[in-house]
Each structure stands twice: as C-alpha cells, then as structure tokens.
Amino acid sequence: MxxxxxxxxxxxxxxxxxxxxxxxxxxxxxxxEQTLSRILGEAIEVSGSGRTDAGAHAKHQVASFHTExxxxxxxxxxQLRTYLPEDIGIYSCEEAAPRFxxxxxxxxxxxxxxIWNSESPCVFDRRYVYRLTDKxxxxxxxxxxxxxxxxxxxxxxxxxKKMKKSTLRRxxxxxxRRHGEEITVTVTxxxxxxxxxxxLVGTLIEVGRGERTPESIPQLFGxxxxxxxxxxxxxxxxxxxxxx
Amino acid sequence: MxxxxxxxxxxxxxxxxxxxxxxxxxxxxxxxEQTLSRILGEAIEVSGSGRTDAGAHAKHQVASFHTExxxxxxxxxxQLRTYLPEDIGIYSCEEAAPRFxxxxxxxxxxxxxxIWNSESPCVFDRRYVYRLTDKxxxxxxxxxxxxxxxxxxxxxxxxxKKMKKSTLRRxxxxxxRRHGEEITVTVTxxxxxxxxxxxLVGTLIEVGRGERTPESIPQLFGxxxxxxxxxxxxxxxxxxxxxx
Numbered sequence: 001m002x003x004x005x006x007x008x009x010x011x012x013x014x015x016x017x018x019x020x021x022x023x024x025x026x027x028x029x030x031x032x033e034q035t036l037s038r039i040l041g042e043a044i045e046v047s048g049s050g051r052t053d054a055g056a057h058a059k060h061q062v063a064s065f066h067t068e069x070x071x072x073x074x075x076x077x078x079q080l081r082t083y084l085p086e087d088i089g090i091y092s093c094e095e096a097a098p099r100f101x102x103x104x105x106x107x108x109x110x111x112x113x114x115i116w117n118s119e120s121p122c123v124f125d126r127r128y129v130y131r132l133t134d135k136x137x138x139x140x141x142x143x144x145x146x147x148x149x150x151x152x153x154x155x156x157x158x159x160x161k162k163m164k165k166s167t168l169r170r171x172x173x174x175x176x177r178r179h180g181e182e183i184t185v186t187v188t189x190x191x192x193x194x195x196x197x198x199x200l201v202g203t204l205i206e207v208g209r210g211e212r213t214p215e216s217i218p219q220l221f222g223x224x225x226x227x228x229x230x231x232x233x234x235x236x237x238x239x240x241x242x243x244x
Numbered sequence: 245m246x247x248x249x250x251x252x253x254x255x256x257x258x259x260x261x262x263x264x265x266x267x268x269x270x271x272x273x274x275x276x277e278q279t280l281s282r283i284l285g286e287a288i289e290v291s292g293s294g295r296t297d298a299g300a301h302a303k304h305q306v307a308s309f310h311t312e313x314x315x316x317x318x319x320x321x322x323q324l325r326t327y328l329p330e331d332i333g334i335y336s337c338e339e340a341a342p343r344f345x346x347x348x349x350x351x352x353x354x355x356x357x358x359i360w361n362s363e364s365p366c367v368f369d370r371r372y373v374y375r376l377t378d379k380x381x382x383x384x385x386x387x388x389x390x391x392x393x394x395x396x397x398x399x400x401x402x403x404x405k406k407m408k409k410s411t412l413r414r415x416x417x418x419x420x421r422r423h424g425e426e427i428t429v430t431v432t433x434x435x436x437x438x439x440x441x442x443x444l445v446g447t448l449i450e451v452g453r454g455e456r457t458p459e460s461i462p463q464l465f466g467x468x469x470x471x472x473x474x475x476x477x478x479x480x481x482x483x484x485x486x487x488x
Binding site for chain 1: 255333
C-alpha cells in the first residue's frame with residue numbers, strides 16, 4: 001500500500017470548507033477524493049493537515065492518502081491538474097514515508113488574515129480580504145499580539161461550545177503589519193481550535209478600535225467564548241504553510 | 245458646466261469591455277454612466293482614456309464627464325463606491341480643467357500582459373493571466389521587443405480590417421520580463437489600435453517559441469493583419485497607467 005503526499009492550494013470562495021460532510025456537495029476534501037477515486041479506480045480517502053472553514057483559502061495545504069494503485073506520481077499529478085476545477089491547484093504529488101499523516105505529523109501551521117483597511121477600491125483581491133474601514137491602531141494590535149505568544153487555554157477562542165478535548169494551544173508567532181492600505185495578521189501555532197484564528201483576529205481588531213486594551217488579553221485565557229472578540233469573515237483567512 | 249475626472253480600476257472578467265454598445269448590457273462605460281446618471285439626476289456621458297476589450301482589466305483607467313450638478317466631488321465618490329458593483333473601483337473624483345478630456349488629452353498609456361508560463365497552479369490570479377505552458381525563450385522575446393520601439397505602421401497589428409484612419413503609432417517602451425513562473429509584457433505608447441497589444445504579445449510569443457526570429461519583426465510594419473502573430477486572450481491584459 002503506497003502512501004502519497006499532495007501539496008496544494010485553493011480559492012475557497014465557492015466551497016463549504018475543507019471537510020467532506022454527508023449531504024454537502026461542495027467541499028475541497030470531497031472534490032479531491034472524488035477526483036482521485038476516479039483517476040485511481042478505487043475509493044480514496046484523504047487526510048488534510050487541518051480543516052479550513054467554508055469560504056477560507058489555502059496557499060499551501062498538505063494532504064495524504066493511501067492507494068493500491070501503481071500509477072506513477074507524475075501521472076497522478078498531471079491527471080489531477082486536468083480534472084480538478086481551476087480553483088483547486090496541485091503543486092506536487094510525491095511518495096511519502098509509510099507512516100506519514102498530513103494531520104497527525106503536522107508540527108505547526110501558519111495562517112494569514114488580510115484586512116483591507118481603506119475606503120479605496122480592492123477590486124482584484126476582493127475575494128481574499130475582509131474590508132473594514134474602521135480606524136485601527138496597529139501598534140496597539142501589535143502589543144496585544146504579544147500577549148498571545150506561548151501556551152494558553154484558548155477556550156474563549158473556540159466556537160465549538162461542546163468541545164470536550166483540551167483547549168490548550170501554543171502560539172509561536174503572531175504579527176500584525178500594515179502595508180499601505182492592508183493590515184495583515186500572521187499567526188503560527190501547533191494547532192488551532194474551531195474558528196480560533198478568526199476570533200483571535202476579531203479580538204485584535206477590537207483592541208485596534210480601542211474597545212479593549214492590550215493589557216486585558218491575558219484575562220481571556222480559560223474564559224468562555226463570549227469574553228473574546230467577534231468572529232471575522234472567513235474570506236480574509238488563508239492557510240499559508242504547514243511544517244512537518 | 246463642471247468637468248470632472250474619475251480615476252478608476254476594474255476586473256473586466258464579466259464585462260463586454262469598456263465601450264457602451266446599443267443593446268449590450270454589461271459594459272464598464274454603460275455601468276458607470278447608468279450609476280452616475282442616477283446619482284446626479286441627469287443623463288451623463290463619460291469618456292474613457294481608451295476602450296478596453298471584453299474581458300480585459302484596468303488597474304488604472306481615467307474617465308471624464310460634464311455635469312450641471314453641484315454635488316461635491318467627495319459625495320459623488322462616496323455614492324459611486326456605494327452603488328457600483330465590487331468589480332469596479334473608484335480611486336478619486338476631482339474637478340478637472342474645463343477642456344480636459346480623458347481620451348483626447350492622453351499622452352501615453354501603459355498596458356501589461358501577464359503570461360502564466362508553467363504547469364503549476366495559478367489559482368488566485370487565474371482570471372488575470374493567460375496560461376501557456378509552451379517553452380518560451382524570453383531573451384529572444386526581449387530582442388524582438390526592441391524592434392517595436394519608435395513610430396511604425398502597425399497595420400498588421402490591427403484587428404479592424406476596415407480601419408480607414410492612420411495605423412501609425414509610437415511605442416516608447418516595451419519590456420518582457422520573467423518573474424518565476426510568470427512572464428510579463430509591459431508596453432507604453434501614444435495610442436493603440438484595436439487588439440494591437442494582444443496581437444503584439446501573440447507575435448512575441450511566436451518569437452519565444454522559435455516560430456519567428458527577432459530580426460523578422462521590422463518586415464511586419466505596413467503589412468496585412470495575417471502577417472503578424474495570433475491574438476492572445478483578453479484576460480491577461482490590463483491597462484496600468486494613463487499619462488496626461
């Protein structure tokens with residue numbers, strides 16, 4: 001049984017997220033499995049490094065799957081590129097170590113959230129940014145970002161109210177940068193709870209607006225969902241990198 | 245009578261080009277005139293710096309129009325941003341000199357044509373590039389580009405067979421650059437004939453493929469349409485700048 005690794009990207013605009021769901025047509029995982037199954041002539045199940053939300057994007061996602069087929073990787077790559085829709089792209093298809101698993105072996109992941117903080121037009125990237133014209137104090141947001149570094153209980157940053165597993169996660173890097181009219185929040189961590197990045201960004205925005213102070217951030221750890229900030233829209237979110 | 249200048253951009257994907265045409269619904273000029281007429285309460289006719297083809301884009305287009313209205317420019321700008329669709333963006337709306345005319349006063353224009361020259365995915369910019377996996381010799385294309393500089397009879401680069409006016413045009417700059425998997429052709433000139441940039445790029449591609457030599461370019465000036473290269477798709481084309 002071969003174990004293969006796919007490195008890929010997608011524009012999530014028209015999808016209901018990564019995860020295949022019973023009765024839900026348009027998911028990235030579903031589309032990928034359907035296409036691989038047709039190419040390889042057997043039922044394929046893929047594991048992604050993590051689920052991305054409905055409407056969120058990935059510049060670099062990693063998936064792995066097992067197959068009995070002896071089709072060369074180059075041929076699988078070429079057929080995937082032929083049959084997948086143009087909003088899903090495959091960088092590479094390679095043999096992986098027998099025990100490689102895209103989710104279980106991921107050491108950390110990096111997400112980027114793009115805020116278009118201007119009245120000016122953002123026509124060409126309009127599907128990949130969150131437009132927000134509020135005046136934001138980026139230096140305060142940077143200060144608040146530092147408080148997230150390290151391991152904390154992110155219960156307040158988890159949209160799944162029935163979460164029974166640990167809500168401890170470690171954030172290794174979190175930066176807020178303004179480049180002209182755009183503000184970019186980039187976060188690297190060992191794992192992310194359901195909607196965690198989007199709630200974290202919403203909390204940083206509330207700091208930027210002056211509705212919270214950077215000093216108040218540590219009080220959120222271990223708290224209930226309602227103590228943290230609002231959930232920003234998925235379309236500004238993009239999975240950038242997975243490290244193994 | 246006030247004379248106003250609009251600086252704008254658009255994603256031309258779903259439009260039938262700049263120019264309003266009788267019976268054609270979706271044109272940029274038509275959409276802009278319809279919206280301005282509603283905002284200002286009078287019939288508005290706009291002049292663009294030039295027509296862009298169906299499916300071509302503009303990162304910077306300039307238009308001018310006359311109005312009897314005394315609505316402040318800031319208010320017109322704000323209402324245009326509210327009522328125009330999200331694939332048309334307005335940078336600014338300003339009072340112009342009484343005799344300013346977006347087309348007649350344009351000194352030169354710069355277009356950029358993007359070729360995605362790779363099998364690799366180009367998911368996020370897929371609507372703004374022409375995918376072409378042929379092996380292209382960029383240094384030969386650069387050499388051919390030099391032959392276009394200066395004033396020439398571009399009859400072979402005009403798709404309008406009934407063109408009765410002069411087909412003399414001056415090209416001030418023409419560069420071909422590879423950045424990773426993308427090849428960009430950038431051209432500045434005092435005016436462009438119908439489909440001229442797209443035929444010019446098609447001709448450069450034929451040089452890049454080895455089907456023509458850089459030395460053969462000067463023989464095309466003053467010739468018939470069929471002597472020049474093929475017409476590349478509009479979606480890779482973008483108007484970048486207009487100089488007055």
